[in-house]
Amino acid sequence: MDSQAIATQPVHGHDEHAAHPPYLRHHFATVEQQRETASFGMWLFLLTEIMFFGGMFAAYLIYRNWYYPAFVAGSHQLSIFLGTFNTAVLICSSFTMAMGVHAAEMKWRKPLVGWLLATIVLGCVFLGVKADEYHEKWEKHHVPGLNFSVQDFTHPSAQYKEEPPLPMDMAQKTQVYFSLYFAMTGMHALHMVIGISILLVLVVRAWGGAYTHGHMTTIENFGLYWHFVDIVWIFLFPLLYLISRHQ
Amino acid sequence: MSELSHHEEVDTEPTLHATHIVSPKVYGVIFGVLLLGTGLTVGASYLELGIFNPIVAIAIACIKAVLVILFFMHVKYSSRLTKLTVAAGFFTFIVLITMTLTDYMSRAWGLW
Numbered sequence: 001m002d003s004q005a006i007a008t009q010p011v012h013g014h015d016e017h018a019a020h021p022p023y024l025r026h027h028f029a030t031v032e033q034q035r036e037t038a039s040f041g042m043w044l045f046l047l048t049e050i051m052f053f054g055g056m057f058a059a060y061l062i063y064r065n066w067y068y069p070a071f072v073a074g075s076h077q078l079s080i081f082l083g084t085f086n087t088a089v090l091i092c093s094s095f096t097m098a099m100g101v102h103a104a105e106m107k108w109r110k111p112l113v114g115w116l117l118a119t120i121v122l123g124c125v126f127l128g129v130k131a132d133e134y135h136e137k138w139e140k141h142h143v144p145g146l147n148f149s150v151q152d153f154t155h156p157s158a159q160y161k162e163e164p165p166l167p168m169d170m171a172q173k174t175q176v177y178f179s180l181y182f183a184m185t186g187m188h189a190l191h192m193v194i195g196i197s198i199l200l201v202l203v204v205r206a207w208g209g210a211y212t213h214g215h216m217t218t219i220e221n222f223g224l225y226w227h228f229v230d231i232v233w234i235f236l237f238p239l240l241y242l243i244s245r246h247q
Numbered sequence: 248m249s250e251l252s253h254h255e256e257v258d259t260e261p262t263l264h265a266t267h268i269v270s271p272k273v274y275g276v277i278f279g280v281l282l283l284g285t286g287l288t289v290g291a292s293y294l295e296l297g298i299f300n301p302i303v304a305i306a307i308a309c310i311k312a313v314l315v316i317l318f319f320m321h322v323k324y325s326s327r328l329t330k331l332t333v334a335a336g337f338f339t340f341i342v343l344i345t346m347t348l349t350d351y352m353s354r355a356w357g358l359w
Binding site: 036039040043044046050058062065080084087091094095097098099102220223224227228230234235237239242243244245246 | 269270275278292294296300304305312320321329335337339340343348351
């Protein structure tokens with residue numbers, strides 16, 4: 001083994017180590033090790049995401065215990081139908097993403113593009129419904145800091161006549177609920193927007209065969225991200241939409 | 248050469264299951280269970296369960312999350328390294344929640 005072997009490795013080096021696929025980087029021993037390393041890195045990133053959302057969940061828990069009546073009144077302003085619909089949409093998108101990963105593993109190019117496109121469409125439906133909900137909050141003056149009125153909580157309208165009116169100090173605390181609502185669903189929606197942007201790039205590259213001729217680690221790791229965003233919503237939905245609905 | 252094969256030997260162990268391909272049938276079943284769980288959590292929220300309302304909601308959400316992690320995210324079929332990483336993440340999250348709540352509850356004892 002002379003020093004020439006290193007410089008000319010792409011041409012002559014293959015007697016030193018077994019022939020390897022072009023996508024195997026030289027600092028990895030095997031394709032499996034490379035895949036495992038990428039997956040490990042992705043999970044480490046997701047752990048930081050867990051802690052990021054975890055901080056907001058911790059804040060939510062504490063304020064919910066302190067201002068429970070305000071949280072109940074705030075929660076009852078959300079539409080259960082839209083929340084359930086969006087949860088179903090997001091679970092469907094997780095399913096299409098999982099099927100996309102499967103298509104990439106089987107090296108099926110067109111099914112992969114199809115499943116990724118379906119995931120994009122479902123993600124956009126989710127964001128559309130979310131935007132409609134935000135718009136409704138704006139019209140009802142339920143946006144803390146920008147457009148907020150306690151009117152609905154101190155003098156509930158006929159639509160919510162079964163709701164007990166809150167005293168002024170507790171009614172003000174619905175702002176805490178709506179702040180957390182916008183912070184948590186907003187950060188979740190931002191993750192969806194980022195996810196859809198990445199998906200658009202992935203679809204174009206998948207159409208060119210990037211993940212069906214080479215390795216599909218990118219698709220696999222993006223799938224992990226997408227499912228993580230789904231999991232965040234699985235917790236946000238009952239915590240924000242379903243407080244004391246039996247009242 | 249001998250060094251390389253040694254590496255390969257060492258690296259095969261944690262990546263033994265990395266190439267497992269989950270079948271669409273499994274994805275379909277999990278998908279159905281997740282939708283069912285969503286229906287259940289909405290239904291349960293209308294029942295008068297007192298203190299158990301939030302507990303049931305969180306329990307269903309946890310079951311759904313575990314299903315997503317194990318099957319959609321392939322952790323069930325992943326290496327021990329990945330399993331340990333995921334477990335460490337949720338353990339740290341639980342520490343965050345418990346220690347924070349412990350502090351808040353014990354400082355204003357009886358006032359929360």
